[in-house]
Amino acid sequence: MSDNKDELAKLRENINRIDSEMVRLLNERAGFAHKIGEAKQGSIYRPEREAQILRRLSGENPGPLAAQAIQHIFREIMSACLALEQPLKIAFLGPAGTYSESAARKHFGSSPSLDSCPDIDEVFRAVAAGVANYGVVPVENSTEGAIGRTLDLLLTSPLKICGEINLPIHHNLMTRCGSIDDVKRIYSHSQSLGQCQDWLNKHLPALERIPVVSNSEAARRAAEEESSAAIAGESAAALYGLHILHANVEDDPTNTTRFLVIASHDAGPSGNDKTSLVCSAQHKPGAVHELLTPLARHGVSMTRFESRPARGLGGSQWEYVFYIDLLGHRLDASVQRALEELHACAGYVKELGSYPLATA
Numbered sequence: 001m002s003d004n005k006d007e008l009a010k011l012r013e014n015i016n017r018i019d020s021e022m023v024r025l026l027n028e029r030a031g032f033a034h035k036i037g038e039a040k041q042g043s044i045y046r047p048e049r050e051a052q053i054l055r056r057l058s059g060e061n062p063g064p065l066a067a068q069a070i071q072h073i074f075r076e077i078m079s080a081c082l083a084l085e086q087p088l089k090i091a092f093l094g095p096a097g098t099y100s101e102s103a104a105r106k107h108f109g110s111s112p113s114l115d116s117c118p119d120i121d122e123v124f125r126a127v128a129a130g131v132a133n134y135g136v137v138p139v140e141n142s143t144e145g146a147i148g149r150t151l152d153l154l155l156t157s158p159l160k161i162c163g164e165i166n167l168p169i170h171h172n173l174m175t176r177c178g179s180i181d182d183v184k185r186i187y188s189h190s191q192s193l194g195q196c197q198d199w200l201n202k203h204l205p206a207l208e209r210i211p212v213v214s215n216s217e218a219a220r221r222a223a224e225e226e227s228s229a230a231i232a233g234e235s236a237a238a239l240y241g242l243h244i245l246h247a248n249v250e251d252d253p254t255n256t257t258r259f260l261v262i263a264s265h266d267a268g269p270s271g272n273d274k275t276s277l278v279c280s281a282q283h284k285p286g287a288v289h290e291l292l293t294p295l296a297r298h299g300v301s302m303t304r305f306e307s308r309p310a311r312g313l314g315g316s317q318w319e320y321v322f323y324i325d326l327l328g329h330r331l332d333a334s335v336q337r338a339l340e341e342l343h344a345c346a347g348y349v350k351e352l353g354s355y356p357l358a359t360a
């Protein structure tokens with residue numbers, strides 16, 4: 001097929017004109033972001049403002065570009081504008097190539113430098129010590145449930161939650177040579193093995209499943225051992241030069257992991273927020289019911305209720321704390337009133353922070 005050269009040249013002129021105009025506008029935008037940065041006190045990064053911008057623009061978007069594409073582009077624009085004012089360092093649960101890294105990039109764009117930490121404790125430590133400005137840690141998976149270590153550390157850490165990230169998780173079966181024929185074992189993180197167990201039982205029941213510290217470590221091992229496969233994300237396959245034999249081997253196609261962004265402070269109100277808290281009930285009949293009554297009385301919706309042994313509080317055996325996520329910001333009048341009543345009736349309450357709901 002031969003191109004109609006005149007037609008193409010004319011159409012491309014339009015794109016050139018628009019691109020040049022966009023570069024001019026982007027720099028004009030960066031100039032205003034700079035002025036805002038100078039006028040601000042405290043942290044330059046404002047998750048609530050970023051969430052408002054992303055919501056507004058995807059709501060106004062007439063298409064044909066998808067709302068998600070608009071969000072992605074503007075995430076990068078804000079990331080670049082912010083980097084001019086305050087280069088950020090983000091600690092995440094490493095190593096490179098893990099879903100936590102993808103979550104950090106999804107939330108902060110490609111401008112910040114990422115600091116890979118060997119475990120969740122280290123992410124908390126890096127942020128608390130000021131080595132990193134923010135941290136990204138997994139908190140729950142839609143198939144496998146809560147990440148206990150993150151919940152335990154939230155209980156005792158002085159850090160606050162300033163954001164959440166929902167990352168759809170797609171697992172892939174990968175090998176070095178591109179074949180499964182000589183493979184004897186499959187490496188992956190225990191959570192990922194759990195998320196793919198039906199698929200593995202059906203298609204590869206004879207292969208040994210070996211849990212390792214991360215999916216990225218699984219891919220690293222599979223890259224070294226001819227007779228091993230890994231279950232991991234696309235970025236780990238790319239990082240270690242592995243071939244994806246089967247994509248999307250997770251049992252639930254809507255499999256999603258929720259991550260939290262932790263910092264020395266929480267976020268301001270964005271108009272569509274969540275508040276996380278942890279509390280304990282007094283030892284008396286109906287105490288848990290009493291915890292929830294203030295929320296119902298003030299019309300506050302709860303999106304999560306999770307119990308955990310009260311390890312970090314030094315409680316005795318079989319004592320539990322309750323992790324509650326509710327809709328609204330702690331400064332919203334109804335949430336504020338519900339929290340005041342909760343403080344009065346619960347044995348212990350710690351507000352973990354208010355933050356904008358995850359954008360798509």
Ligand SMILES: O=C(O)C(=O)C[C@]1(C(=O)O)C=C[C@@H](O)C=C1
Nearest residue numbers: 033036045046049050078081082
């Ligand atoms: O509005 C602000 O507070 C800004 O600093 C500007 C801006 C942006 O690029 O739009 C940049 C960084 C903040 O995290 C939020 C928004």
